[in-house]
Amino acid sequence: xxxxxxxxxxxxxxxxxxxxxxxxxxxxxxxxxxxxxxxxxxxxxxxxxxxxxxxxxxxxxxxxxxxxxxxxxxxxxxxxxxxxxxxxxxxxxxxxxxxxxxxxxxxxxxxxxxxxxxxxxxxxxxxxxxxxxxxxxxxxxxxxxxxxxxxxxxxxxxxxxxxxxxxxxxxxxxxxxxxxxxxxxxxxxx
Amino acid sequence: xxxxxxxxxxxxxxxxxxxxxxxxxxxxxxxxxxxxxxxxxxxxxxxxxxxxxxxxxxxxxxxxxxxxxxxxxxxxxxxxxxxxxxxxxxxxxxxxxxxxxxxxxxxxxxxxxxxxxxxxxxxxxxxxxxxxxxxxxxxxxxxxxxxxxxxxxxxxxxxxxxxxxxxxxxxxxxxxxxxxxxxxxxxxxx
Amino acid sequence: xxxxxxxxxxxxxxxxxxxxxxxxxxxxxxxxxxxxxxxxxxxxxxxxxxxxxxxxxxxxxxxxxxxxxxxxxxxxxxxxxxxxxxxxxxxxxxxxxxxxxxxxxxxxxxxxxxxxxxxxxxxxxxxxxxxxxxxxxxxxxxxxxxxxxxxxxxxxxxxxxxxxxxxxxxxxxxxxxxxxxxxxxxxxxx
Numbered sequence: 001x002x003x004x005x006x007x008x009x010x011x012x013x014x015x016x017x018x019x020x021x022x023x024x025x026x027x028x029x030x031x032x033x034x035x036x037x038x039x040x041x042x043x044x045x046x047x048x049x050x051x052x053x054x055x056x057x058x059x060x061x062x063x064x065x066x067x068x069x070x071x072x073x074x075x076x077x078x079x080x081x082x083x084x085x086x087x088x089x090x091x092x093x094x095x096x097x098x099x100x101x102x103x104x105x106x107x108x109x110x111x112x113x114x115x116x117x118x119x120x121x122x123x124x125x126x127x128x129x130x131x132x133x134x135x136x137x138x139x140x141x142x143x144x145x146x147x148x149x150x151x152x153x154x155x156x157x158x159x160x161x162x163x164x165x166x167x168x169x170x171x172x173x174x175x176x177x178x179x180x181x182x183x184x185x186x187x188x189x190x
Numbered sequence: 191x192x193x194x195x196x197x198x199x200x201x202x203x204x205x206x207x208x209x210x211x212x213x214x215x216x217x218x219x220x221x222x223x224x225x226x227x228x229x230x231x232x233x234x235x236x237x238x239x240x241x242x243x244x245x246x247x248x249x250x251x252x253x254x255x256x257x258x259x260x261x262x263x264x265x266x267x268x269x270x271x272x273x274x275x276x277x278x279x280x281x282x283x284x285x286x287x288x289x290x291x292x293x294x295x296x297x298x299x300x301x302x303x304x305x306x307x308x309x310x311x312x313x314x315x316x317x318x319x320x321x322x323x324x325x326x327x328x329x330x331x332x333x334x335x336x337x338x339x340x341x342x343x344x345x346x347x348x349x350x351x352x353x354x355x356x357x358x359x360x361x362x363x364x365x366x367x368x369x370x371x372x373x374x375x376x377x378x379x380x
Numbered sequence: 381x382x383x384x385x386x387x388x389x390x391x392x393x394x395x396x397x398x399x400x401x402x403x404x405x406x407x408x409x410x411x412x413x414x415x416x417x418x419x420x421x422x423x424x425x426x427x428x429x430x431x432x433x434x435x436x437x438x439x440x441x442x443x444x445x446x447x448x449x450x451x452x453x454x455x456x457x458x459x460x461x462x463x464x465x466x467x468x469x470x471x472x473x474x475x476x477x478x479x480x481x482x483x484x485x486x487x488x489x490x491x492x493x494x495x496x497x498x499x500x501x502x503x504x505x506x507x508x509x510x511x512x513x514x515x516x517x518x519x520x521x522x523x524x525x526x527x528x529x530x531x532x533x534x535x536x537x538x539x540x541x542x543x544x545x546x547x548x549x550x551x552x553x554x555x556x557x558x559x560x561x562x563x564x565x566x567x568x569x570x
Contacts, residue, residue, distance in 0.1 A: 025212040060554040174250040188569040189378040364440040379568040
């Protein structure tokens, strides 16, 4: 019995043993931090150029296995409206750093027709370099599990109906966005 | 004595007991993660439309019990200036996706008077659908404990004095913003 | 032997001892949370005014000892192009809240020459109040260890070559940005 007792006692953990185990477990836990696996984007703008950042980031995040959502609000709500990819326009006015193929004077960028021209230029550039179109990017997002959430308050204010949106859209308010985003490391307002 | 000893030994924790307890505690700790209770917004724009997102998100966060602050910097500093809610304007130029009640040509949106027209339209829409006005939203934020922080560097650069601001505003620099935001999961630049 | 045994047994930890130690360690661990030491900014705009926020925030974060990076994408890629600080322009159109020294009508802000005028005004104001110029801020960032990362996808789409950039720039895609940002509390899309 003395031997049996001795064996048991050598297993007895001291406070410093416990602290060592805890630090080890906590380090592991931080590596598995659930907030590091979630990204909650807000898409607030509706011109062609500003449509790309949320869709490209979301599709890249989903491809990396992250839980990904885009909350479409304000002008960004347009991105998930039926027929948007065909109608979307770049706005060359107010984008002085837009790397236009040809330098243009300010008066020129505000001329009628310039928006259509800039849109065609950007669409051509993205296509040429193998970047998906807006319509294709939306499909990639949906297919890879990105949650597309329409802001219900903006819908009410601007009178947009559920039937105006593409398939697969969810509906929520700012409170629902916050309750998810507060568990995510990456939160971006685009 | 043998019985007494045996009782004590059954209470002795092994390393695997300790790891079980630790995982349990760590899971609880992540649920209570203080960073999940804090939201640090930056409001950088000063036109009527871009005034709504920080104020609406902040009031929703405060209503959900989060520690909420808005750091007003750059053009956003205007939002907390005295008399701002009466003077604020929407800028229809450069917002091609602004869901205007009537479609308008680009030349039309840059005509004098269009800014006043767009502002009236937006104010009317928000009012019609029960959304608070900018002045009301600022009051809701202050009353619910949202900290309104003016960027001291922008104040210096643009020559804005403390007496230009509404009551209840705090003053801080970018460093102070960062030291709070690095303890918050939700950080948005609006 | 009975005395020796008694001593050992008094050191035996109970489950509640272990939980106390764990809570203590976890509280310490959250204070040392590595995500609280990292900031991952995205700079997406290229006009003079929107150049300041990412550079000022990054230099302030680096000064506070944080691991800091800026991912330059879209129009923001211009900021790290050779010769940018000399060529950068403010865009007064679409910034209705830009605190101009003199109130100006909308038609006036869209006149040719206004962009140069607004740029000169802003440069003068920043200089007058001791804020570094864009070129100086970029140097401060590089010298203090801020990582300047160019978005390779934008480079391809807009045909920008590595030789177009200033020294010390790194190159990465959206996926690389996400894998760092998901370990950072402060992530801002500017």
